[in-house]
Amino acid sequence: MARSKRRYWLFKSEPEAFSFDDLRAAKRRRTTWDGVRNYQARNLLRDDVERGDGVLYYHSRANPPGVVGLAEVVKAGYPDPTQFDPQDAHHDPKSDPDDPRWFMVDIEARRALPSFVPLDELKANRKLARMLVVQRGQRLSIQPVTEAEWHEVLRMGGAPAR
DNA sequence: GCCAACGTTGGC
């Protein structure tokens, strides 16, 4: 069930692991956002991220880090199968299949931002002073973004407002 | 590659 009002998120990915270009090159330009193994992020994926929500695709551990493109949630939270796969790096032997511990969503690439927005610029923008990604020590890989922050980042990236 | 900041684990 979709909410009446769309929410916005920032998803972090290390480009060497899975970049925005990788997402755009993927089948149907989609991917499962699996492998999240942090409870706070899990709670967001399970309870709050909904189909139709907007995603700022952020490259972490990049030179420089920053927001590279936009994506959209195309499937809300459901159990992440990699937790039950002993061969997978994110296998969790303590997770009960009848009560899965880890959840994921599916996202689909939208457009790349015409201009990459580096973390330095996010930090320098006073309108974004409260944005989570600019907070020191903030490591959450799935972060809520306000509507105002979303529009400001799109503006900085040269994307038409929408 | 370094390391500060966090989150998790497990002994007690």
Next chain:
DNA sequence: GCCAACGTTGGC
């Protein structure tokens, strides 16, 4: 339930 040890994240 405390907290030291350990593992991970992610900017630099």
